Every structure is written in structure tokens, then in C-alpha cells.
Amino acid sequence: MKLLLTSAGVKNPSIHTALVDLLDKPIAESDALCIPTASYGHPMAGPVRAWSFVSGQEPQCPMTELGWKSVGVLELTALPSLDKERWVSWVQNADVLLVNGGDALYLSHWLRESGLADLIPSLDDKVWVGLSAGSMVLTPRIGEDFVQWKSPTGNDNTLGVVDFSIFPHLDEWPSNALSEAERWAASIGHPSYALDDQSALKVVDGKVEVISEGHWKQFD
Incomplete structure (x- = not known):
């Protein structure tokens, strides 16, 4: 997948330009699926924040309100009850996955339980846009500072799609x-980035590019 890992969504023109570059076509011609699942796992989020994300009522963290051709909702906790062939086609027909913030460990758990995590390596032509936890979930681990929901694994490991960790906000x-x-x-033990809300990481074929109109820091 092509990745746009943001701290607070498509917050400024630079991040917007990076998104269009990854899509390789206008947003208005692109079909999106939004994933609100992480909202339910964090004590400061919940159903109201999930609705705000889905409905495009999050002006401080723009994601679904960018003018997509279509936006569907992919709720990960529902997928295990469906035939895989059915929901996989939804993902394959989308151009972009918009992944909400909330709790990264809860999101990681349901990405695995739903089977979507296993599908990620085959989605070369898709774009993943993460917001906070939606970005952190692709890293190897989040660090104890960000643990809210206790994973059944007992650790802070996430999916490890990329080889660095992210400190958002x-x-x-x-x-x-x-x-x-x-x-x-x-405490993380591998490379990492701290990003303010005007910053993001663009990742294509393992190459990382910082997109920022604010401030950020890389830790080696």
C-alpha cells in the first residue's frame, strides 16, 4: 500500500497535495472507505467521535469531508460475521482507506481479527490515510505511554507494516x-518520528518523506 500517515488528518495544502499525488487522480474521482473502529477503544473517543468522523464533522481533522466521489463505512468489528469474499471486494474496489484515530491497540486487534491485516500486503494500488492511531497502528509498537486499551497479547505491539514508530500531536x-x-x-528501541498536527509521513515502497507545514523530529 501507499501510505499517508498523519497526526491530525489532511490538515493543510501540503498534506492535501501529497494525498492527490498518492491517488494519482483527483479526490473527486476517488472512492473511499472510512474505518471508524479505533474510536470505540479509547476513553476520550467513543460513538460521538466515530459519528463525527464518518459524517465529515471533524473540521480539526479533515478526512471524509474532502470531496470524495463516494465514501463508505467499513466497520472492522462487523467483518468476521460476513463472508470474506463479500467484504474483500469492497476493499478492492476502493481507492483509499481513511482510518480514524482513537486507540491503536484496539484498532490493531480488530484489523487482525477481521482479516484486513492479512489483506494489506496485496493492496499495492491502494492508499492508506491514517489519522493518529490510524497511523500508529502500522508501526511495530506504540510505546507504553499510548496504551489505553489492554490488548489480549499483553504488549504494545501493532502491525509492523513500517519499521518506525510515531508520536502524534x-x-x-x-x-x-x-x-x-x-x-x-x-524507550521504543527503533527509529521513530514525532509529528505535530501539521505534519505527516508519506511512504511509498519503503521510502519515507516528511510532509510538514509545522514541526517534527526524527529519532534514530
């Missing part, structure tokens, strides 16, 4: 200050 509140990001990065 840099400097948005005191607990996400750069000093906290540096402490977090020291």
Missing part, C-alpha cells in the same frame, strides 16, 4: 511536549 498539550517525545523515543 507533538506539542498539542503539555503531555505531548518534545521532552516527552524524546523520553518516549528512547
Whole structure:
């Protein structure tokens, strides 16, 4: 997959341009599936935030309201009750997956349980746009600082599609200050990035490009 890993959605013209470049066609000609699942796992999110995401009522974190040709809802917790052949066609017919924030471990769990995680390696022509936890879920681990929902695995491991971790919302509140990001990065044990809400990572064929109109920091 081609990845656009954001802290707070398609927040500025630079991130918007990166998205269009990944799609290789206008947003108005692109079909999207949005995944709200992570909202339900985080104590500060829940059904209201899930609705806001799905309905395009999140002006601080633009995702579904960008003018897509169509937007469908892919709720991961429903997929195990459906024939796989049915929902796989929905994913294959979409151009982009818009993945909401919330709890990254809860999202990781349901990506695996639903079978969508197994499908990711075959989706070379699709674009994944993550928002906060929707970006973090593709990393190897999130770090203990971000653990809210307790995974059955007992650890903070996520999908490991990329080989770095992400500290989102840099400097948005005191607990996400750069000093906290540096402490977090020291505990992760592999490369990582801290991104403010004006920043994102564009990943194509393993090559990482920082897209930012704000500030960010890479930790090696």
C-alpha cells in the first residue's frame, strides 16, 4: 500500500497535495472507505467521535469531508460475521482507506481479527490515510505511554507494516511536549518520528518523506 500517515488528518495544502499525488487522480474521482473502529477503544473517543468522523464533522481533522466521489463505512468489528469474499471486494474496489484515530491497540486487534491485516500486503494500488492511531497502528509498537486499551497479547505491539514508530500531536498539550517525545523515543528501541498536527509521513515502497507545514523530529 501507499501510505499517508498523519497526526491530525489532511490538515493543510501540503498534506492535501501529497494525498492527490498518492491517488494519482483527483479526490473527486476517488472512492473511499472510512474505518471508524479505533474510536470505540479509547476513553476520550467513543460513538460521538466515530459519528463525527464518518459524517465529515471533524473540521480539526479533515478526512471524509474532502470531496470524495463516494465514501463508505467499513466497520472492522462487523467483518468476521460476513463472508470474506463479500467484504474483500469492497476493499478492492476502493481507492483509499481513511482510518480514524482513537486507540491503536484496539484498532490493531480488530484489523487482525477481521482479516484486513492479512489483506494489506496485496493492496499495492491502494492508499492508506491514517489519522493518529490510524497511523500508529502500522508501526511495530506504540510505546507504553499510548496504551489505553489492554490488548489480549499483553504488549504494545501493532502491525509492523513500517519499521518506525510515531508520536502524534507533538506539542498539542503539555503531555505531548518534545521532552516527552524524546523520553518516549528512547524507550521504543527503533527509529521513530514525532509529528505535530501539521505534519505527516508519506511512504511509498519503503521510502519515507516528511510532509510538514509545522514541526517534527526524527529519532534514530
